[in-house]
Amino acid sequence: MRFEKAATSEGEGAATRQTKARGSKRRFPIRRMMWRIVFIAAALPIVVALIYRFVPPVSTLMIGRWIAMAGVDRQWVPLEAISTELVRAVIAAEDARFCSHGGVDWVALNDVLDDAGDEGPARGASTITMQTVKNVFLWPGRSYIRKGLEIPLSLMADVVWGKPRTMEIYLNVAEWGEGIFGAEAAAQRAFGKTAKQLSRREAALLAAALPNPLRRDARRPSRYMAVYAGRIGARMPSATISCTGA
Template sequence: MTKLVIHKEDGTSYLADPVRARPWWRWLKRGLALLVLAPFALLLLYKLPFVHPVSTLMIKDLVTLKGYERQWVPLEDIAPVLVNSVMMSEDGQFCSHNGIDWNQLKLVLSSDGEPSRGASTIPMQTVKNLFLWNGRSYVRKALEFPLAQGASLILSKRRMMEIYLNIVEWGDGIYGVEAAAQHYFKRPASKLTARQAAYLAVTLPNPILRDASKPSRGMVRISRIVENRARQSGAYVGCVQ
């Protein structure tokens, strides 16, 4: 190991600790590498069915002492019609893509030049909720892409959907489908009707402003489309059956 000699102003000198003399940027590089790898390590942990992940918004609510409502439920305790409705509303190609719906992304980019909610898949929304922040930006989207593809490699489609439905925000301080079903309809997620499932699904683009129990005229119109698509979803939802 090379010794670094430090000369003092009084003419004396000493051998510096090579670890302490290491440039600060090396530590910065190591820190950044850890930040990059940490989500993938957590995703490996999240494969385990008894692990119940929380979102960055849930952590923020805890840190700010606001608190939140969330009760984890396994996918088999969620009404299948809710799963189908969310998939048809949020990501109709969920079962066939690798985390990114490239065809939809190309359509969105060609229409307005910026990747928006219209190109956001369930894996992208899941990793955003788990590791990133809200708000539209190129930086966040750039981070979402590799994380969504990594999550799709690590997690099964069924586990991905289970995590998403248990961490997604459905209102101010309301996270996960069980808390949403109890809050809006006073019933468990396993007992949701097709219409209630559709109302919950169409609130997801803006859960703070949309109320599933008091749907606007526009929400009613869209929910009927989602309800019909969920009824006819068939093979599109086979990966979570």
Template sequence: MPAQSQPEETEGTGRAEGDRRLIFLRILKALLALALLPVALMVLYLLPFIHPPSTLMLADLALFRGYDRQWVPLERISPNLIRAVMMSEDGQFCSHDGVDWVQMRSVIDDALDGEETRGASTITMQTVKNLFLWNSRSFIRKGMEIPLALIADKVWTKRRTMELYLNIAEWGPGIYGVEAASRHHFKIPAAKLSARQAALLAVSLPNPIDRNASKPGPGLRRLAAMVERRARGADPYISCVDR
């Protein structure tokens, strides 16, 4: 009897190994498809009539909170805002490849030295984060954000990246995109934003829940004044999004 049971045991072991291999391959294919999905969406988002939502918008919908977002093309956004956002968020937007490696190395050096780190996210990195990732600080998310930003910079023009960013950025609870933000905070369309209003919106971006562009405190007003001054001399830095 033992001699007869050995082939059965071998056959059972081989079947189990085959099942495990099949499960592993299925998981690998699913992970590969998940990794390629953002790239496929990037190509889709090249089309100007595609107005994608951010992951935060989708979360608001899932939680039945709703949101306000009115898409506008870049041509209908005040140049004051484009200048202010670039000077506040990413002064090297036109020259980097999606990642500002100089700023990134500085942040890594600070972290290794045990110092408090500052943000080094470019507009491209923030755009892919808002479209494809989650909104929390973690090395895992940052590790996914960097390759996505590098790919996005190859797929999208700088103008399209800026258009996407300004139409999905959060400017308050349930307020997404510059048109909704402009009407909510200043009761005017985004095309008519003044230099000061644009600067206030720009400096509220890092923390739009606590920073209210229409009711700025002294600190926010000082930041806005600094960004407004920078924006006046921004011509050499914004050539990639000039009309």
């Protein structure tokens, strides 16, 4: 009788161990799969950024227009084929500390957070690098999720691309009107000349259009836009562009 009880107990113990082992096998593959997904999600932007270091990137807005069968006017040109006046203008207008930060302007970001009220920040702190990764990797519109993704992507892009390549990509993927992307297409549409031939005033007008390219037209600037371009032009001589190689 004791032998039967012992045998039964051992059998139940073996069955319990087998059940636990099967449960453990089910759990661990799920964990491994989750870690693989996390690894792929983290590695994919780095791989794409490395490719885009040598290959002309496209923006998510451009991809969206292609999917919708809408036109896209973008003519990729190297940074040396873009007027240094435009480089100065976008730095003066968008990111005065472009050459001194590592992709994220922590000073501006802290100032925005300090000034934020109950309804969130009243102004942004996006650097040119952050706007570039948003255009290339993320989606338009405001959200805390997107902003949270911009920060690590910008830190990565600053290392992988460096300042000259970041500026080159930004000026070739920025939207300057309905279906108009990049400085070359924008310059030809607005002024009938190449991006290399832009004057200081023309560059300032294009920079002034960037915050709202679908409603601001460098060809026919509103009074507000003309005044804003004037302020950008006044700041351009002091804009630091040495890090871009322009």
